[in-house]
Amino acid sequence: MRVVVQGGGTGVELLCVVRAVLKKIKRRVMVGDRVLIGSIDWVDRRGMIENVFRRSSEVLDPPVANVDHLLVLFSMEQPKPEPFSLTRFLVEAESTGIPLTLALNKTELVDSQAVDAWNSRLREWGYEPVFCSVGAKHGLDTLSSILKDQTTVVVGPSGVGKSSLINVLRSNTHERVGEVSMRSGRGKHTTRHVSLLPLSGGGYLADTPGFNQPSLMKVTKQSLQQTFPEVGSKVK
Ligand SMILES: Nc1nc2c(ncn2[C@@H]2O[C@H](COP(=O)(O)OP(=O)(O)OP(=O)(O)O)[C@@H](O)[C@H]2O)c(=O)[nH]1
């Protein structure tokens, strides 16, 4: 696992193994974890993860610890926002309890009426959507200031521009930080790569592969209504 040692300027990256006893007690090390490192060799830049600090939050799909913020990204066209799928993504994101931002990309492919219509519709749902276009470089400063100094996981269907957005917001160094491959909960032998990528404006962003049906695993009949901001604001 790659661990960034912070403190004064740019962090040094160490390649670390996990101490056997942590594996034995099944203490999992996730991307985003803050860890205690020992046996450091500063020359070869190697070390050993001795312990894992308590997490402020945990996202399971993809597995990332200490996530401050979720970015739910859809696009205005190619693909068009589909209310059912959008609702599922929002319910899934709300169910984590982590603050979220909803953004719609590819605005340059539609006229302003289409943007206005979705803007009012989403405001009725209780959101303040950010409209952007990676292609036309529009709305990126707004997103970059929202993402600043936070660890954000980007979710959304395939093709909406998640990876494209991350690429434009990334620092010039293009180094990958915290890359860990791990077994997915979905298939025994599927290896998925999750990385925290440093943003040029500060903060980290984790990409996820687009999928169209969030599992809603943590949502129950009782908690469902709390995942709709419009319900919360009306039932007082
Ligand atoms: N017209 C237009 N195309 C865009 C924009 N942003 C991204 N794209 C294009 O949309 C396509 C999909 O973009 P990706 O960034 O790969 O989408 P993704 O969300 O990462 O997709 P998955 O990895 O499959 O989940 C690419 O061809 C991009 O060039 C935009 O603002 N406008």
Ligand SMILES: [Mg+2]
């Ligand atoms: Mg992608």
